[in-house]
Every structure is written in C-alpha cells, then in structure tokens.
Amino acid sequence: MEKLTPQAIIDSFGKELGDGFVGGSVYEREVAVKKNKFRSLWVEVKKSAFRDAVKHIFHLQEYPHLAIISSSDLGAEVELIYHFTIYYGYHLEELSLGLRVKLPKNDLKIPTITDLIPGALFTERETQEMMGVEVVDIPDKRRLFLPEDFPEGAYPWRKDEKGPPNDMLRVLPGREQK
C-alpha cells in the first residue's frame, strides 16, 4: 500500500466520510540530537461515521494496531479516543492515529469493532465497565477488571454522580475527603 503524508491522511478521512468528518490535526515534535520528528495524527469524527472511519483505516494499513481506547468525562459528553498506529515495521515511519468520537451523556453507545479487530475486546470491555459506555454487539459482555461485588451503575472513571460512591473511597491520613 502506498504511504500517505500525515496531511494527506487527514484529507482522505474528510473525502471518505463527508459530513461525518469533524476535523483533524497533525502534531510534530523533534527528538534527541538528530531532530527526527515524532508525529501523531488526531482525527475527530461523528458517531454516525465512526465505523466507516475505522474501516477507512484498513485502507491505510492492512492490520492497524489498536493500542487502547482512552475515555474522558468532559461533563456533558464522554470523549473516546481510539489510539491506532499505522505504517509500523519500518524505520521511523510509524504514525500514531488518534480517532476521536464524542458521545452525549444521554446516549452513551458505540458500536463494537471486534468484528474488524478481534483484539479490541479487552479494551472495549474495560471502557464499558469503567466509563459506562455501552458497546453495542460486543461478543463478551462480562466485566474485565472490576470485581463482581462492585456496585452496578457506578463507573470509576466518571466525574459526575455516576462515579464511585464516596463511601468506597479511602481517605489517606492527613487528607480530607474531596
């Protein structure tokens, strides 16, 4: 497959997704003595275009590597970033590609991508139990890390009323409860 420049990759997302594409940017920084550039791409898409965006990554790399899904509680919405890498296996050619999608708190649902990337299962299970985002059609609905007696409906990474209840949090000596 022909390798595209970071900007061309972002443009290709815009072309492929049309209205579903929200925006993209390239981040670069120089490293060590020879000043080779570390490059990462950030692409934001609408939820409706999310699966098409993941499929589009397969046009760039035969087996895109998904490192992890990170999730942030932004107040009114939850932001998921799927951290992919593409163009790996060659000297300094790999690019980090963060695929960003924002979900409103009243509709925390995202389709699974385990049919495309079977290895995404653990991180989808973790996102589901830690952030309370329902992964639609996930093949294995069980919890991953949380114990079975952890209360239903509480999600450790949330910063609103659905976060872990105060009585579960141990306060260190000399500190006050937040």
Added chain:
Amino acid sequence: MIQEETKKATYNIPVGPIHPALKEPIRLALSVDGEEIVDADVFVGQVHRGIEWLGMNRNNPIQSIYIAERICGICNICHPFSFVMAVEHAAGITPPPRADYIRAITAEMERIHSHLLWAGVAAHEIGFDTVFYFTWRVREEIMDLIEYVTGNRVTKAMFQIGGVRRDITEEQLPRIRQSLDYYKSIYDKLEKVFLDDKTIRMRTMNVGILKKEDALKLLTCGPSGRASGVPKDVRQDQPYGAYADLGIKAMTPDMVTGTVVGDVYDRIIVRLLEVKQAVEIIEQCLENMPPGPILAQPKTAVLLKALTQAEGEGLGRAEAPRGEVFHYVRMEAGQSTLATWKVRAPTYVNLMSVPTILKGMQIADVPITFASLDPCMSCTNRVVITDRAISRRSVIDYEELHRLSVEKTKELPQ
C-alpha cells in the same frame, strides 16, 4: 494436588490472589478433552489497584511518576518513560538531549535484566533448574550495574518530567563497560545453552504456536509478536528518546533460523537477540551521548506550577521488555491532577492470544507456553480444568501443573 470440586465449592472462591504460595495473581479456565486443551479463558483484575484513578483524582503529575514506576516491578523504567513523554507532549516541555540518552541507557539495562529473568523462569517451567540458576547468576551482573548507575536495584527513580534525575558521569564509564564486556563474553554460551540444548529444543519447538495473522489480529506486541514475524518495535518504528538517533532494527527469529514458526523456541531466540542488541545500544549511547544539562527545569516548584497551568493532551509510547507501553494524558489548566490518564501495558493485549496458543496443547505444556508470552502476571496460580470425557471439574494448582511439566521433560526420549 488435584482435588475434586464439590458443587458448592466453585472456582470463584479465591485461593489467590493473596496467598503465600502465589507470585502474581491471574486465573486461566481451560476446557480439556483428556490431556488436550480445547478451550481457554483468562480472568484478570485481581491486582487492579486503580492507579489511573489516583492520577486523575489524588496526585499531581510529579507524584504520578512515582505511581507509574510502581505499576510493575520489572518495567519500572518504561512506564515512567512513557508517562513523562506523554506529560511533556501535553505541557510542551522538551527534555535536553543528554536526558534522552540516559533514558535509553536505563531502559536497555532493564531489558537485559528482564529478558534474563524470563529465560531463567522459562527454564524452571520445564524443570531445567540448572539453567535457571545459571541464567539468574548471569543476571546478577546487570542488577549490580543498575544499582551502580541508578542507586537502586528495583524502583530506580530516574525519571522526572523534562529529563532525568541522575547523570552518568565520566568516572562511571569504566564500570559500565566492564559489565557490557561481561555480557559480550558470555553471550555465546547463553545462546548455546538455550538454542542448542536437546531438552529445551524438544520442549519448546512447535509448542504454543501463534501464527503471524493471529498475532496481527489479536494485536500481540513485543517479543511475542516479533517471534510470530511481526517486525513491530517502537524503538524502530517511532522516534523517541535516544533511539531516534540510532538505527534500531526489530529482531525476528528468521535472523537465526531462516524461518518464522511462532513457537516458544522462536520467542527464546527473539529475547536472546534482544539482550545482545541492548548491550550494543548501551555502547552506542555511551559513545554518542551529548554533553549538557539533564533537566529542562531543575526547580520542582516551578515545574509543578507550569504543569498546573498546562493545557493539552499527549501520548507516550515506549518499547518495554514485553512490548509497547502506551500512556495517554489530558491536562486541563488550573487542575492540579491529570484530567485523564490511560495506561496500556503490553500484557494487556498479549493475554488475548492465550486461548489461541493454548488450544491443542497438553496440560503439561501450559506453564512453558503461558510463560513464553512473558506475562506480567506470570503465575498461573490456579487453573480450572473441565474434563469433557468424564465431565468432571477439578482444580489443579500451580505446584501440580509444574510437576506435570517437569515429568514431561523427564519422560522425553533421550
């Protein structure tokens, strides 16, 4: 010891995770047909300590370096390495080049010690304890060197946001070179012991095969992925630390054997090659290390203030001995803690290949096959075995599993 399980005593009753006989807690559930494994399931989470939560709710970023260092006892360089890179990206701090080199040197020291530790454990798992003692004796040299350079054998406390906390001085170089020379002198012997020995070959060749396609689909990374022929290595692929200046090449087993099988034997080859490579990288770093400061901002209070005002997001990727470590942080201005912190350790993805590599294996092959991934929770503390033929479920503990493995080695035709 095999105990019959009564109806009430299901395997959810924890003998682990806190049990004097166990090392690290993880549970595998295997379905077997006679001796053959037909399915496997992995249960994790027994040591989930909510480290990301602490970074998001309690600690400031500098305090979080110490927590990051304690994510894993062995990978206590690559986690803070990745973490400080992520914070540096988010806050726009550039470490001085000398710090990049010192970071790479300590990371490679960690790789040598981790791979030798693994090689010893692998030998122990097949009951070859002479090799286990030999390998761990060889490993002591690098532990001494780590202590000499960083002041500690285990948690090294070398990292700071914007640099490193200790310099490597001119007077230290002869002692460092002495250790590197030792490894160069002993490498051929290590290679002979692990790659030519008849017993090791019989127990590891064509055992626990992970095909390249499966490795790519299941996102397997690090030496386990490279042993299946995926040439993915963050040190080669993306510029970070001093590796950006060096021409690193991902090690694959075909460099020695000419082919890629993806079995346990190939995983041994890759790790041995990486020990040799790590020694070479340290030598190159010592040679090319630029002079200059080791910290972008030596005053912690000033740094902390800058971090509190920082706004942005960043990611750090580093090649740990087991594969890619990934940290993502998001920082918001005026907030003393991180807004988001997500950590991905290599075992997180490598565990997903466990069902694939165990299928079709014998129970006695479980210890070496599972250990060949070098899982960070390296102990199959309890395995639940369901025997299809007689539909009896029994609990088999680690000691029993180890005994089965040793017996299999003894029964090999000599």
